[in-house]
Amino acid sequence: MRKPDGKIVLLGDMNVGKTSLLQRYMERRFADTVSTVGGAFYLKQWRSYHISIWDTAGREQFHGLGSMYCRGAAAVILTYDVNHPQSLVELEERFLGLTETASTDCLFAIVGNKVDLSEEGASEGCETEGASPGPAGGSAPSKGPRQVRLEEAVALYKKILKYKMLDEKDMPAAEQMCFETSAKTGHNVDLLFETLFDMVVPVILRQRAQGPPQTVDISRYKPPERTKSGCCA
Numbered sequence: 001m002r003k004p005d006g007k008i009v010l011l012g013d014m015n016v017g018k019t020s021l022l023q024r025y026m027e028r029r030f031a032d033t034v035s036t037v038g039g040a041f042y043l044k045q046w047r048s049y050h051i052s053i054w055d056t057a058g059r060e061q062f063h064g065l066g067s068m069y070c071r072g073a074a075a076v077i078l079t080y081d082v083n084h085p086q087s088l089v090e091l092e093e094r095f096l097g098l099t100e101t102a103s104t105d106c107l108f109a110i111v112g113n114k115v116d117l118s119e120e121g122a123s124e125g126c127e128t129e130g131a132s133p134g135p136a137g138g139s140a141p142s143k144g145p146r147q148v149r150l151e152e153a154v155a156l157y158k159k160i161l162k163y164k165m166l167d168e169k170d171m172p173a174a175e176q177m178c179f180e181t182s183a184k185t186g187h188n189v190d191l192l193f194e195t196l197f198d199m200v201v202p203v204i205l206r207q208r209a210q211g212p213p214q215t216v217d218i219s220r221y222k223p224p225e226r227t228k229s230g231c232c233a
């Protein structure tokens with residue numbers, strides 16, 4: 001099997017629909033999922049490049065693995081559920097820190113999934129108080145107003161650029177990198193992945209120009225010499 005040229009990683013809280021988005025794009029279907037254990041990847045050929053797309057587990061107990069999956073990533077898709085504001089908060093509080101191991105010119109997309117569960121247009125600055133969306137992942141009996149507005153994702157994107165000390169001028173515009181999707185209906189799913197593939201190609205080319213990929217060759221690992229002051233747990 002040919003080694004992937006670049007890597008995209010999906011991160012986000014459990015139940016937001018990471019596996020479903022990937023399944024929708026790669027297998028063109030919306031089917032039952034089980035909560036992801038560890039991580040899994042698909043390989044996508046895009047033009048002459050092979051891109052691996054990694055699905056990760058949102059469950060707290062697998063949190064430690066996240067930064068390993070992000071190692072050398074050319075793009076990270078931070079996913080939340082538009083009906084669960086806490087899932088957007090978690091992106092900043094729990095998942096952003098995992099991207100330290102990504103490529104230095106890693107791209108970030110912010111994706112609000114499950115838009116099919118809330119009323120269309122409700123994201124246009126509507127009041128969300130008192131709304132009662134269905135349980136995450138369940139089939140809501142009726143649509144409630146959108147709980148997270150697109151503007152909030154745009155604000156998070158801009159915050160991420162600041163946190164990463166990236167100049168807004170050098171990065172794609174927030175409006176281009178914040179998506180609202182439905183893995184169930186397929187809304188914006190192709191747009192999300194294919195926009196990213198096109199953007200990732202120049203990152204891959206830059207990574208190639210910079211030298212070998214960021215992998216660890218354990219056969220060359222030499223344990224550090226013990227020093228007097230060195231301590232062990």
Ligand SMILES: Nc1nc2c(ncn2[C@@H]2O[C@H](COP(=O)(O)OP(=O)(O)OP(=O)(O)O)[C@@H](O)[C@H]2O)c(=O)[nH]1
Nearest residue numbers: 014015016017018019020033035036058137183184
């Ligand atoms: N209505 C609706 N349900 C969705 C959508 N995407 C996912 N779901 C449902 O939400 C639940 C969780 O979806 P998953 O794709 O397994 O979520 P995940 O983010 O991969 O969760 P973890 O693997 O635990 O991190 C499942 O019951 C899905 O069928 C969507 O766009 N609309």
Ligand SMILES: [Mg+2]
Nearest residue numbers: 018019035036
């Ligand atoms: Mg999953």
